[in-house]
Every structure is written in structure tokens, then in C-alpha cells.
Amino acid sequence: MNAIELRNLTKAYPQFTVDHVSLEVKKGFITGLIGPNGVGKSTLIKMMLGMVRPDSGSVKILGLDMPKDELEIKQRIGIVSDDCFYYEHLTVSDSMKMIAPFYKKWNEKKFNRYLEQFELSPKKKVEDLSKGMKVKFSLAIALSHEAELLIMDEPTSGLDPVFRRELLDLLADMMQDENNSIIFSTHITTDLDRVADYIAFINRGKLVFNEAKDEVLDRYAILKGDQQLLDSDVRNKFVGIRETAVGFEGLVDNRQEAEQLFGNYVVFNKPSLEDIMYFTAKGGRIHA
């Protein structure tokens, strides 16, 4: 079963368009939603949450239709964003009192346990929390109503490495329960290198791929070689290529085909998610 099913989701803005995106987020796994800034990741998440109305297409979350079953869906999901939604002038405790009654499965003991674990004082005002603390607070709220699906929109942007690692450990803990699923939108791909099972890559409003992370990293390859190997046909084999006076470095999306084509004349390296994102976003030829 899928935790999220998007079918032909489209939203047009004057500046860019989310273009017929169909995406399945598998239940029981962490899916990383990657892409450069401003390519439609947040818009996609907003459409999932009913914050933005799609021009066309459908959204199913946990087997239920959005927006028809919006209330039941939102009882079962948790949302963590780098944008703090909570009333700044309220204390952590007052915010909890405000939010808890909306959820049927609110677990106050669990919430208090998270506050202790995150070293969050219930008496502290939201406006006095650091960015990392605000994300921790959002996470405590999201995890205290037994959410089966965590939707995270750039939760680690602007956070220090210590907290980012701590957050990733927490997500790994949450995934001990195989009914739980996470979709994690970020442009900091190193976070996903650690925890993601699947990667969905969005570029210029289109879904480039949605595959198991290991398969993606096996399928793609970074090639390094001499300039003499390149002609226009060969260049077309690359998703993106960076050329210098002495050689080239390029990304291909079919390692096997590239191995047959280049044999031992080039060096094959395993790409990182960041490499894939960089070369795909840049595309074509990059001169350095």
C-alpha cells in the first residue's frame, strides 16, 4: 500500500508550473523529495496538505482522498516545516493546550516525554525558541498524536549538523514501526544519504525519478575522462556534463550503457545525490 499517491498533479503559476506529477510514496519507508530551491517541492507538499488547490490531478493519502477525507487524513498525519506555524506569543504549554483537543489520539505523556528529550521548557514562549528548537517542537506535536505519516518540508534547512543528526536518528526510531512512513523534502541531500529508502527527484516542476535510493545510486554514474572522447553524439548521452580545458566530468543515468560505450577509457565513480541533483538541474554542458 502507498502512503501517498499523486496522480497527474498540476499547478500553474506565472513563474513556473508543477507539471503532471504522479508520485507514489511507499508505506513503511522514508522517501526523500529532492530538488533545487524553487522547483515545486513545497508546492507539491502544499497540494498534498490542501493548502494549495491543484489545477488538475488527484491526491490520496493513506488510502483516503484529499480533500474529501481531509479531516481523517489530518488526524493521521504530522507536519514538520522550517516555517514556524505556531503562535509566537504563546508558551510551549499553551500551544499544546491549543492544539491537543483537535486530535482524537493525542498522547500527552508522549508529548511531555518529547519535551524532556528535546530539552524544551513548557514555559518558554515560541518566539524565544531557536530555529532548531522550533523544529523540535513541531516534531513533538507531530509525533504526539500517533501520526502514521510524517510530512516534512525542509525541516533541516538552517540547522546545525548536531541537531540534524539528532533529527535523523529520531526519524530512524520512528521507522521501527513499519506502519509509519515519512516524506522528507529537502535540498540538503546528505541528510537523505543517511536515512532515505526512496528518492523522488523534482526538477523544474516535473518528476525526474522516484526510485529506491540504492537503485538510483547504482544506475547513475559520474564519468571522468579526456576531452578527445567527446563529440556531439557522446555529449548527448550525458544528463549533465562539466568540461574543462583538460577533460570532462559528467553524469549518466545508465551506467551499464556508459560502461559499454567508454570501456576503460574513463573513470567511473558512484555519484552522490547532490551530484545527481547538480548535473540534472544544470543539464547540458557546463564550462569551467
Added chain:
Amino acid sequence: MLNLLRKDFIALKSTLWLGIMFLAVFSVAFIPKLSSSIHLVGIYTAFALLNQGTMIDIKNKNHNFLITLPVKRRHIVQAKYITAIVYTLFGVLASFGIHLLVKQSFPALNKPDYSVLDILVPAGIVLLLASIYLPLFYSLSKKGASVINVVFLIILLALAQPTAMLMNMVNENGFNSIQALFLMTSILLLFIASCCLTIYLFSRKDL
């Protein structure tokens, strides 16, 4: 719905004293000078409270917060309209109570006799204003909604004198019960229509 009203109360908890302050300031400003002060104090207090509530919502990106909770947009709007009624009742009834006290305690101010109309007329005006204000608040962007808040406050201040004159005319010419009933029914229908329009607009708004 109750949770949404409760949410508003918790959000405003630290600023509830403002209601008392608005009452005090408007009472001091209008009671000694205007015979129709009972209406103005009620209208200004109620609308200032509504304004204060929406300002806090704007500042905290409240719509984005609410949309993450298990509530429908329709309920978010309905709750705000109910809150507007609560503010109206608070402002108008508090003003009525203060004026009854002033009339007894300071006969020299020569305040007129008050009737149920002195509750219904300002309540109707606040609901009328809210019927115009709330669709704008929910359909405009954050910046636009802030501008509307300021514009409405300026309009209210500018209309103080003409409103006082209108009230005097109404008091002098009198209102029969059929006219009053017709007017109140019209305003209530407008308020309900405004709520439906706001639900329609807000349901289609991208946040």
C-alpha cells in the same frame, strides 16, 4: 468548532485586557461629549476587538497553522464569524451597562433614556461592518489584510461624527418595531450571506 473558539480564546488570553482598555478609552472619549456615545463605545470596542483578533492571526500566519490541523476551512471561517458575534455582544452590552451606570452616577451629563434599540442598533452596525470586513480579510494576502485592518480603523475614526449625527436623527425620528425588525433581519441575512461568501472565497484560496 468549539476547539477553534477555544483556540482563539487561548491566542487572545494575554491580550484580553485590551477589551477593558478599549472600553475605558472609548468611554472617556465619547461619553462626556456625545449623546449617542452608547452606540459609538459599543461599536468601536467590538470592532477594535475583532481587528485585534485578526491582527494576531495575520502576525502568526494563523491560516497556515489552522490548515495543518484536522479542521475544514468552512469551520475556520464559521468560527471567526461566531467570534465576531461574541465581540459584538461584549462591546454592545458592556457599553449599555456602562451608560446605565453613568446615567445613574452622573445625572449632570444629561444622558437620554436607553432602550433595547440602543443594543440592537450598534450590534447591527458592527455585524454590518464585520460582513464587509471578514470576506476581505479572508480573501486578501497577508499584506492586503494588514492594509484592510488599518483602512477600517481609519474609516471608523473618520465616521465617528457622521455616525453620531445619524444616531441623533434616528433617536429624534424614532424607529417603529416593524422597521427595527426589518433592519435587524436584513443585517442578519447579510451577515449569513457574508459568511457563505467568505467560506467560498477562503476555500478557493491558495495559502
